[in-house]
Amino acid sequence: MGRKGSIELETSEINFVIVGHRAETSPDFPLNDLCGAAGRWDGLARCINTALLLSHEIRKDTNIHLILLGGKDPPKILSVSGHDVRYLNPDERSTAALMKKALNLPLSPSLRRPLCPSPGLNISRGGLDEFIDGMEGRAFLLDEHGEDIHDNEVADLLLKGGPPLFFFLSDDMDLSVEERGSVMKAVHGTISVGPRVLQAHQVVAVLNNILDRTRN
Amino acid sequence: MGRKGSIELETSEINFVIVGHRAETSPDFPLNDLCGAAGRWDGLARCINTALLLSHEIRKDTNIHLILLGGKDPPKILSVSGHDVRYLNPDERSTAALMKKALNLPLSPSLRRPLCPSPGLNISRGGLDEFIDGMEGRAFLLDEHGEDIHDNEVADLLLKGGPPLFFFLSDDMDLSVEERGSVMKAVHGTISVGPRVLQAHQVVAVLNNILDRTRN
Numbered sequence: 519m520g521r522k523g524s525i526e527l528e529t530s531e532i533n534f535v536i537v538g539h540r541a542e543t544s545p546d547f548p549l550n551d552l553c554g555a556a557g558r559w560d561g562l563a564r565c566i567n568t569a570l571l572l573s574h575e576i577r578k579d580t581n582i583h584l585i586l587l588g589g590k591d592p593p594k595i596l597s598v599s600g601h602d603v604r605y606l607n608p609d610e611r612s613t614a615a616l617m618k619k620a621l622n623l624p625l626s627p628s629l630r631r632p633l634c635p636s637p638g639l640n641i642s643r644g645g646l647d648e649f650i651d652g653m654e655g656r657a658f659l660l661d662e663h664g665e666d667i668h669d670n671e672v673a674d675l676l677l678k679g680g681p682p683l684f685f686f687l688s689d690d691m692d693l694s695v696e697e698r699g700s701v702m703k704a705v706h707g708t709i710s711v712g713p714r715v716l717q718a719h720q721v722v723a724v725l726n727n728i729l730d731r732t733r734n
Numbered sequence: 735m736g737r738k739g740s741i742e743l744e745t746s747e748i749n750f751v752i753v754g755h756r757a758e759t760s761p762d763f764p765l766n767d768l769c770g771a772a773g774r775w776d777g778l779a780r781c782i783n784t785a786l787l788l789s790h791e792i793r794k795d796t797n798i799h800l801i802l803l804g805g806k807d808p809p810k811i812l813s814v815s816g817h818d819v820r821y822l823n824p825d826e827r828s829t830a831a832l833m834k835k836a837l838n839l840p841l842s843p844s845l846r847r848p849l850c851p852s853p854g855l856n857i858s859r860g861g862l863d864e865f866i867d868g869m870e871g872r873a874f875l876l877d878e879h880g881e882d883i884h885d886n887e888v889a890d891l892l893l894k895g896g897p898p899l900f901f902f903l904s905d906d907m908d909l910s911v912e913e914r915g916s917v918m919k920a921v922h923g924t925i926s927v928g929p930r931v932l933q934a935h936q937v938v939a940v941l942n943n944i945l946d947r948t949r950n
Binding site for chain 2: 549550552560561567568571572573574607610611612668690711712713714716719720723724727731733
């Protein structure tokens with residue numbers, strides 16, 4: 519974070535929150551068209567991979583939460599815990615197939631308790647506001663117009679108070695005005711990882727690397 | 735690179751070189767099993783995505799070269815130019831499908847001139863040694879045991895002399911002793927992006943972010 523060796527983030531729980539604006543919420547989307555008919559589940563699958571998977575192990579201190587807003591049965595919140603998840607492979611297709619198990623569970627509008635279709639997966643009825651209502655920790659919005667994460671003040675802001683940390687990212691679409699309003703009420707700041715506008719999974723990779731360095 | 739604002743990498747040509755040890759070299763691999771029967775084409779597709787694609791544009795100053803060593807017709811060198819490529823979508827499946835167009839071209843053992851099956855794609859007969867023989871630029875091996883890329887001496891080594899730059903990475907398998915020997919003769923140093931052992935596309939994301947900062 520620009521002050522090598524001086525920052526230590528101890529036992530941590532890192533949470534990535536990805537808003538999937540068009541992501542299909544019913545389990546009948548085609549695995550052969552993740553980019554199209556599935557509403558960009560390809561990008562969400564890459565986020566799951568990059569958030570949770572190292573080369574040959576799983577980041578047990580990291581979770582990812584998908585806010586699924588598209589398709590036939592929105593909204594849904596699908597969380598994957600690095601500590602508990604099983605049967606997770608690195609490729610987009612098998613990741614999306616595993617997530618379909620969660621989408622296959624019937625969720626009544628009034629359901630508040632998450633259902634667990636497979637180890638480490640939890641799904642519940644809700645959108646961004648419901649997720650934020652249940653969130654406990656320090657949160658940040660990742661945004662191209664945010665403050666540079668390598669700025670010392672940002673590093674202080676990020677690490678002050680310690681984990682759990684929540685990082686909100688949007689998929690290939692910008693947050694709507696309403697969504698941004700909800701998120702801005704919940705976060706401690708808006709941060710950027712660099713000068714180019716990256717795909718969400720690329721931002722996750724850079725963030726994980728920065729956090730890895732704080733915990734080394 | 736640890737010295738914010740003091741380093742400038744001007745007009746650049748960045749090259750990622752990924753060794754795909756088991757990557758299928760004939761075009762008949764199943765798009766439904768990139769992770770298995772295709773010999774980890776899922777990982778190569780993610781590397782292509784992360785090397786060349788930003789959120790909504792292409793990195794025109796970046797190329798990726800795949801050294802394909804597996805399957806029924808090895809070895810092949812498949813290069814994708816960010817400047818020229820067309821029809822490249824972000825998902826693994828369509829990326830692999832596009833690359834099949836190159837694998838479908840017949841390559842005689844003696845062929846030296848690359849063939850171009852689609853804009854920005856070039857394929858030729860050869861492996862790691864042939865690629866290195868034809869390489870012109872400053873090269874580095876990315877490796878978990880390398881020097882930290884944020885070390886000032888590494889930053890100097892990396893940027894001294896300017897582009898074109900070549901970054902060698904392996905897929906999910908380590909380089910063999912012979913492969914490592916070939917690469918070590920060609921590179922200026924071995925560098926690591928951080929304390930955890932990442933997937934190749936995650937390393938590419940971190941490297942691109944670091945290079946973006948030098949060019950901002």
